[in-house]
Amino acid sequence: EDKVVQSPLSLVVHEGDTVTLNCSYEVTNFRSLLWYKQEKKAPTFLFMLTSSGIEKKSGRLSSILDKKELFSILNITATQTGDSAVYLCAVGGSNYQLIWGAGTKLIIKP
Amino acid sequence: ETGVTQTPRHLVMGMTNKKSLKCEQHLGHNAMYWYKQSAKKPLELMFVYSLEERVENNSVPSRFSPECPNSSHLFLHLHTLQPEDSALYLCASSRDRGWEAFFGQGTRLTVV
Numbered sequence: 001e002d003k004v005v006q007s008p009l010s011l012v013v014h015e016g017d018t019v020t021l022n023c024s025y026e027v028t029n030f031r032s033l034l035w036y037k038q039e040k041k042a043p044t045f046l047f048m049l050t051s052s053g054i055e056k057k058s059g060r061l062s063s064i065l066d067k068k069e070l071f072s073i074l075n076i077t078a079t080q081t082g083d084s085a086v087y088l089c090a091v092g093g094s095n096y097q098l099i100w101g102a103g104t105k106l107i108i109k110p
Numbered sequence: 111e112t113g114v115t116q117t118p119r120h121l122v123m124g125m126t127n128k129k130s131l132k133c134e135q136h137l138g139h140n141a142m143y144w145y146k147q148s149a150k151k152p153l154e155l156m157f158v159y160s161l162e163e164r165v166e167n168n169s170v171p172s173r174f175s176p177e178c179p180n181s182s183h184l185f186l187h188l189h190t191l192q193p194e195d196s197a198l199y200l201c202a203s204s205r206d207r208g209w210e211a212f213f214g215q216g217t218r219l220t221v222v
Contacts, residue, residue, distance in 0.1 A: 004152075034210055036213075041198065041200075041215045041216040041218075042114075042200070042213040042214055042215045042216060043153075043200075043213045044213070045210050045211070045212065048210050088153070090153075097155060097158075098155065098211070100152040100153040101152060102150065102151065102152045103152070
């Protein structure tokens with residue numbers, strides 16, 4: 001059965017810290033891995049990764065995919081209180097479906 | 111604003127009521143989705159429409175009935191719901207199936 005596992009489930013850090021969020025997967029016919037940020041309701045798209053070893057970067061956020069070891073990480077440097085959110089990982093597999101992880105709840109303390 | 115609009119934002123309904131959730135996308139996308147998000151659970155895909163044709167129905171109870179009259183609009187008709195159906199219902203769209211999805215703000219549904 002396809003599955004996506006995110007860790008940790010929750011994380012509390014102080015402003016300015018660097019965090020690394022993990023997403024591992026077992027999905028048939030892998031097509032892509034996506035990261036989303038969910039603050040209140042609507043998840044907002046961050047990155048889509050399809051190729052192994054190529055880092056995607058947007059400001060203080062970056063992500064990389066390892067297709068051999070079947071995982072991805074999302075890094076956030078110099079965290080700010082506005083980074084507090086649930087970070088969701090989803091993997092596209094067979095039939096174009098997205099398999100979702102349970103999310104990592106990140107809390108940034110001032 | 112993601113270009114996907116859902117109404118209403120909040121809905122409280124009794125178990126004998128009939129209500130509908132509405133979703134509209136202004137992005138020119140071909141695929142639209144309904145998701146259910148319950149507390150501390152992964153997003154659950156309910157229905158997928160591609161070019162107005164339903165292509166996925168993930169064992170959703172018949173008390174949930176989707177409708178896609180055109181590629182910009184998606185409805186979820188609700189009737190005789192149960193308290194365990196209380197959740198956040200999210201609509202999303204994507205250029206085609208398998209591309210990144212853009213989500214609406216969701217409808218927070220409470221069944222009493």
